[in-house]
Structures are given as C-alpha cells and as structure tokens.
Amino acid sequence: MKMAFIKEESEDVKIEETFTVKQEDPQEQTDLIEEKEGSKEEEHHVKTEEKTHLQTDGILKRRDKNRFTCSQCGKSSASKSSLKIHMRIHTGEKPFTCTQCGKSFSLSSSLYNHMRIHTGEKPFTCTQCGKNFGYTSHFNHHMRIHTGEKPFTCTQCGKSFSCSTNLYQHMMIHTGEKPFTCTQCGKSFSQSSHLNLHMRIHTGEKPFTCTQCGKSFSCSSNLYQHMRIHTGEKPFTCTQCGKSFNHSSSLNYHRTIHTGKKSFICT
Secondary structure, eight states, X not given: OOOOOOOOOSHHHHHHHHSOOOOOOGGGHHHHHHHHOOOHHHHHHHHHHHHHOOOOTTTEEEOSSSOEXXXXXXXXXXSHHHXXXXXXXXXXXXXXXXXXXXXXXXXXXXXXXXXHXXXXXXXEEOTTTOOEESSHHHHHHHHHHHXXXXXXXXXXXXXXXXXXXXXXXXXXXXXXXXXEEOTTTOOEESSHHHHHHHHHHHHOOOOEEOTTTOOEESSHHHXXXXXXXXXXXXXXEOTTTOOEESSHHHHHHHHHHHHOOOSSOOO
C-alpha cells in the first residue's frame, strides 16, 4: 500500500538544512519544529524580501557568484534573505509575537504554525488511521508507525529509531549524560520525563486513578499493572509448568521453585 509523506518545501526548511542548530533538550523539539516548518505565505514573503532588501554593511559578504556568507559563524546561503533570517540566531531577534500568549518567533511561519496550539487546527490527516496532526513533522513521524521506518541509527550499538529525538535520548546511555537534575535531592536523569516522574516522590502526586476501586498511582504503568487485579489478566506464563501470573516479578520469583535458586540470601 502506497503511503505519501508530506514534503516540507518552504524557504524556512531550506534555511534549516543550511544552518544546523544543535539540539540541546528534547523539550526544545517543539520550538525547533515551529522554526523548521514554513507556510507558502512565508515562502512568498522571503522571495519578495530577497528582491527588496538592501545589502547590510559588515553582515553580508558575497562569497562567490551565488553564495552569501555570515560574518559571525561563516555559514553560507544562496540568498541574501536566507542569510538575513539566519542572522537572527546571532542577534536573538524574534520580531513575530503571538497575540494570545506573548511568545515570540524569528520567523513569521513559525508564528503561523504556533497559532495552531491556540486554534486546535490539525490540517494533516493520516490516510491509514484518520489521526490528525498540527505539524507536517508530527505527521511524517506518525507515518513511520505504519511503515516501520526507523531512519535514525545509533553509531555505537546500531539500534534504530523512528525520530531523531529518541536517538538523541538513547545516546545518553552511551555518554552517561544526565542533564535533568532534581532540585529537591540532586538526583539526575537522562530524560525530562524521568525527572517529572521522580518529582512525584517529593510532591506525593498520584494522577492516575483506578476507575474500579479509586486507588491512585504516580505513573500510568503502575495503574496498568494494577488493573489486572480487576480484569484477572495474567500475561506472564511459566514455561516449565504453565502457571500464569499478573506481574513479571511474580513469575521470576516462581521460577526459583524449578531452578532451586534463591533470590534472597539471609545474611
């Protein structure tokens, strides 16, 4: 079955391909998505800007016949307008501001895409399952669920991922990097989601509640396991005797009957 991915052809994306920005935090992924994705309106704006902008002294230098070079970092682009937009990385200029929440952006197309958070607009629909998305990048990432494509591969162990963010997080296993630190106890984590889960130990928050008995849990996986008490589900089966259990830990303990190995040794 043929599946079409949406190709991002805006001028903003072409700029992003020329100027690579290091991903520092998975949380920044949303901002990066907004910076990368451009509308046709922005593409028209850039082309118009290219015709009307005057060359700025000390900023734009003609590298050769068709290239323009940034005097700050040496990056080059094929157009003056692209380089002018790139310069906002150095100046920090964000001239496009959301009237709803006050967040500012360096590109008008980024603001255009950001507005979907407030409007709830999700114009990109999966033809396989009907799920809708607000960004082409989210849509393309989702399509890999159906295709099984995992184009991002770890150079250390060969494990592949469907999105670059997952690879970035995975690499911390090899580097040992743990950039997210608990302000209460100093414990560090490789992912922000792990830190958020850990913080519930300090806050006592248990947002996941069983609809059958009202018992609450700090993480969804614990609620999922708890529900087996009510459903009677026992997905973990002993290959030696066929006995089933609702928790993997219970199965592991049961196996000691067959192996004779004692999990706990009295000291």
